[in-house]
Amino acid sequence: MREPRPPKKSESLEIRIPYEAKTAFMERCRQDGRSASEALRTFIDQQIEAPRPRGRRWRLAIGAAIAAALGAVALPSLARPADPAHDLLRRVAFAHLDANRDGVVSLDEYVRGRP
Numbered sequence: 001m002r003e004p005r006p007p008k009k010s011e012s013l014e015i016r017i018p019y020e021a022k023t024a025f026m027e028r029c030r031q032d033g034r035s036a037s038e039a040l041r042t043f044i045d046q047q048i049e050a051p052r053p054r055g056r057r058w059r060l061a062i063g064a065a066i067a068a069a070l071g072a073v074a075l076p077s078l079a080r081p082a083d084p085a086h087d088l089l090r091r092v093a094f095a096h097l098d099a100n101r102d103g104v105v106s107l108d109e110y111v112r113g114r115p
């Protein structure tokens with residue numbers, strides 16, 4: 001019996017982000033050995049499937065505080081004021097670190113997620 005075909009990738013999504021954010025994101029993708037499209041598709045799939053955790057803002061703030069305390073300078077966008085492009089990049093970076101998707105970056109996840 002044949003496997004069902006994966007859905008056709010017929011849609012595109014265009015976003016506007018600062019040059020520095022794009023460059024940093026592309027470099028991170030290159031280091032991770034995957035394309036930007038692959039990284040963003042994974043992020044989108046995770047967002048669609050992930051349950052909405054309770055108190056997400058609080059947990060994100062705690063995760064960010066822990067990461068900042070550990071010197072998470074690799075995520076410079078955490079310190080910038082919120083705008084949609086930075087927010088997307090922060091979420092992509094956070095989703096990359098938060099391996100078990102519980103809304104908190106543990107020390108182990110942080111260490112494993114570092115380049």
Ligand SMILES: [Ca+2]
Pocket residue numbers: 097098099100101102103104105106109
């Ligand atoms: Ca986690």
